[in-house]
Amino acid sequence: MQSYLSLANGIPLYLIVAVVLLFVAGFCVLFMVKSYRAGIKLGMEKKVLVRAITSSASFTVIPSISILLGVIALSGSLGIPVSWLRLSVIGNLQYEATVASIAAEGMGTKLDSSVLTMDNLVTIMLVMTIGIIWGCLCSILFLKKYSNKLKLKQGTKKEDGKKGFSSFAMVAMFIGLCATFVGSYIAQAIVSSTWVPVFTVVVAALSMALFEYLAKNKGIAFFETFSLAGSMLIAMTAAVLISL
Amino acid sequence: MKKSEEFSFDSYEESIHITGKIGLSIGLVLLIGAPFLIAKVTGSHIEWNSFWGALAKVVIIYIPSCIVEFLIYVPMLGPGACYLSFITGNITNLKLPCAFTAREIAKSEAGTPEDEIITTLSVATSSLVTMLVIFVGVLCLIPLTPILESPVLKPAFDNLLPALFGALAMQYFRKNVKLAAFPLTFMVVLCVINPAMIHQTSTLLIANGAIAIGLGYLMYKKNWL
Numbered sequence: 001m002q003s004y005l006s007l008a009n010g011i012p013l014y015l016i017v018a019v020v021l022l023f024v025a026g027f028c029v030l031f032m033v034k035s036y037r038a039g040i041k042l043g044m045e046k047k048v049l050v051r052a053i054t055s056s057a058s059f060t061v062i063p064s065i066s067i068l069l070g071v072i073a074l075s076g077s078l079g080i081p082v083s084w085l086r087l088s089v090i091g092n093l094q095y096e097a098t099v100a101s102i103a104a105e106g107m108g109t110k111l112d113s114s115v116l117t118m119d120n121l122v123t124i125m126l127v128m129t130i131g132i133i134w135g136c137l138c139s140i141l142f143l144k145k146y147s148n149k150l151k152l153k154q155g156t157k158k159e160d161g162k163k164g165f166s167s168f169a170m171v172a173m174f175i176g177l178c179a180t181f182v183g184s185y186i187a188q189a190i191v192s193s194t195w196v197p198v199f200t201v202v203v204a205a206l207s208m209a210l211f212e213y214l215a216k217n218k219g220i221a222f223f224e225t226f227s228l229a230g231s232m233l234i235a236m237t238a239a240v241l242i243s244l
Numbered sequence: 245m246k247k248s249e250e251f252s253f254d255s256y257e258e259s260i261h262i263t264g265k266i267g268l269s270i271g272l273v274l275l276i277g278a279p280f281l282i283a284k285v286t287g288s289h290i291e292w293n294s295f296w297g298a299l300a301k302v303v304i305i306y307i308p309s310c311i312v313e314f315l316i317y318v319p320m321l322g323p324g325a326c327y328l329s330f331i332t333g334n335i336t337n338l339k340l341p342c343a344f345t346a347r348e349i350a351k352s353e354a355g356t357p358e359d360e361i362i363t364t365l366s367v368a369t370s371s372l373v374t375m376l377v378i379f380v381g382v383l384c385l386i387p388l389t390p391i392l393e394s395p396v397l398k399p400a401f402d403n404l405l406p407a408l409f410g411a412l413a414m415q416y417f418r419k420n421v422k423l424a425a426f427p428l429t430f431m432v433v434l435c436v437i438n439p440a441m442i443h444q445t446s447t448l449l450i451a452n453g454a455i456a457i458g459l460g461y462l463m464y465k466k467n468w469l
Contacts, residue, residue, distance in 0.1 A: 012285045020274045024331060025375055027267040031328055032368035034260065039361040041251035052346040052362045056369040059345055063338045064377035065392070066404045071378060072389055082282075084382055088375055089275060090333040099302050106298035107291055118288035123295050125279040131302035133272055134310035135330040140268050142314075144261045147323045151355070165464050169457050170320050170354040174344055175416050176427050176456030177336070180449040181409040183431025184442050190432070191439045196399060197406040204410030212415070228345045231411035236400040239407070243399035 005113050008079025008121055017081040021088055051225050058229040062236070067093065074100065077111040082125055091132045103127040196239055204235035253357045257323065260364070264327030271331045312450055320354070324364030332371040336449070337405060341412055342370040348415065423463060427456045 002010075032053075039049045070093035074083035078100065086096045103124040104111050185197040211227035214220060223230075283290055317335060318326050321343055329339045346366035352359035381388055391397070417424040431452055435441045441448060 007286050010286070013282055016278055016281050016285070020271075020278055021375060021379075023274055024271060025372060027271065027331065028328055028368045028371045028375075030263060030267070031260070031324055031364055032372070034256070034263070035324055035361045035364035035368065038251070038253070038256045039358070039365070042253065042357055042361065044358055044361060048350050049361070049365060052350050052365050053369045055349050056342050056346050056366040057373045059342050060338065060370040060373040061377060063334070063404060063408070064374040065381070066401050067334065067338075067374060068378050068381035068388075069392055069401055071381065072385065072392065075385075080382060080385065084378060085278065088378055089271075089331060092334045092337065095306075099298075102301050103294070103298040106301070107294040118283075118286050119291055122279045122283040122286075122288050123291045123298075125282070126276075126290055126295060127298045127302060129275050129279065130299055131306050132310070132333075133275070134303075134307050135314050136268050136272055138311060138314040139327055139330045140265050140272075143264070143318060143323055143326060146315075146318055147326075150319050165461060168460050168464050171416065171420065172423060172456040172460030173316065173320060173453045174340075174412075175420055175424050175460075176453035177340070177449050178409050178413040178416055179424055179427035179456065180431055180445050180452040181405060182413050183428050183452075184435055184445050184448075185406050186428075186432045187435030187439070188442050190436050191442065197403055200403040200406035201410030201413070204407045205414035208411040208414040209418075224349055228341070228408075228411055231414075232404070232407040235407035235410060236403060239399040239403040240397060244396075 004116055004118060004121075005079060007118050008082065008113075010081075013079065013081035017085040020085060024089055051221065055225045055228070058226050059232075062229060062232050070096070073097070077113050077116060078121060078124065079113075082121065086125070086128055090136065091128070095132060096128060099128045099131050100124050196243060199242055200235045200239045203238040204231045207231035207234040257360070260324045260327070264323065268327060268331055309446075316450070316453065321367065322355075322360040322363050324360055325367040328364070328367045328371055332367075332374070334374070336446070337408070338374070339367050339370055341408060342366050344412070345415075422468060423456065423460055426459055427452045430455060 007013075036049055040046065067087050071080070071083045071087050073093075074086070074096060078086075083096075087093065091099075101111055104116070104120065106127075107120055107123060109115050109120055182201055185201055188194045189198045208227055208231040211223045211230055215224035215227065279290065282288070313335065314326075314330075317329065317340070320340065321329060325339070325343055329335045332339070343363040343366045346362050347354070347359060350358070350362045352362045392401075413424075417428075431448065434448075
């Protein structure tokens with residue numbers, strides 16, 4: 001009889017996962033081609049579109065390595081194919097790890113390959129999937145209506161020619177998001193003297209300022225395109241150095 | 245920018261909605277079908293009693309948070325990027341910053357057709373790169389694992405989010421110091437008074453986002469922005 005991990009890492013599972021991931025990748029390619037073509041037809045410059053692609057690709061590499069670490073962490077108990085699938089679609093590491101653990105506890109077991117069975121694995125996988133599909137369901141059912149409603153609001157022009165609040169609202173929301181994370185690192189330093197996150201924030205911010213200065217004053221587009229990825233890389237390296 | 249005469253952005257948007265709905269529906273069927281197929285192939289069974297118990301615990305937390313995320317992310321990203329983000333995940337820590345950076349570089353304004361194109365391109369690229377990195381990582385899992393899990397590199401990955409939000413904060417706070425000051429101070433004070441809040445960022449970002457929007461509206465009305 002095959003062991004749990006040899007079944008959980010078996011070829012059939014890789015094939016099933018590959019089919020799902022290929023479909024999702026195809027979906028992304030389709031949207032990419034559609035939006036690129038629409039951008040050209042809309043009169044947008046090719047170099048603007050290409051820079052949006054290159055900056056997004058360069059920025060994504062480092063956070064993706066962190067997601068890969070999540071795959072490695074979960075693969076010890078759930079096997080590689082299931083971890084690979086779960087961390088490539090919907091959710092995020094925090095969600096997947098929490099829900100896998102809730103599901104395992106619900107079955108009177110734990111996330112440990114020495115005690116898990118294939119029955120446990122398929123049950124955990126189904127809980128992880130159903131638990132997070134609601135954003136997708138909302139998109140299928142309501143996204144069109146909701147975005148049309150938003151478009152109507154954005155289309156309402158002010159008589160004095162002032163820009164509508166909606167564009168400020170998006171920036172404000174994003175500032176709230178950044179303030180939440182940065183504020184939590186400052187508080188962490190104050191409360192528990194954990195200084196590395198704040199130090200990383202400062203190094204990242206200074207690096208970003210430097211990249212922006214170089215892009216604006218030296219006129220080199222490269223610095224703007226890779227500013228976020230470059231700042232993160234410098235700050236993460238600084239975190240390693242200060243922790244040595 | 246010169247618009248092509250035959251191009252209708254409304255038709256493009258309509259096709260994005262149709263493709264998005266069909267794509268997400270097929271994606272969901274495949275995702276939900278996968279555990280059943282694995283069960284069939286390996287001769288295992290879903291433990292339904294445990295499934296319902298665990299699902300009840302999970303949906304109590306995640307249905308409200310998924311709905312709130314839907315309401316917040318659609319205006320921030322636009323429909324094309326949302327269809328992709330909701331099926332590929334990692335929105336707060338990856339897709340949203342990625343789309344905002346692309347928007348900043350392209351100098352497009354939220355809600356415009358150009359912005360819709362840029363955010364969709366950005367999220368599609370980001371999703372594909374993540375898949376590619378994980379694919380290569382899985383192929384090289386044995387040689388890569390000791391490197392990625394080495395204690396020397398651990399602080400780098402532990403501080404990924406501080407690095408990300410530090411850089412983004414510089415970009416956004418610098419242009420909106422007045423707007424950023426209150427939500428930042430609020431968060432610091434709240435977490436110092438109640439340290440348990442330090443690890444509740446996913447919940448607090450909704451509250452803090454609402455505070456920032458409210459404050460932004462006041463400043464907008466007073467012409468302080």
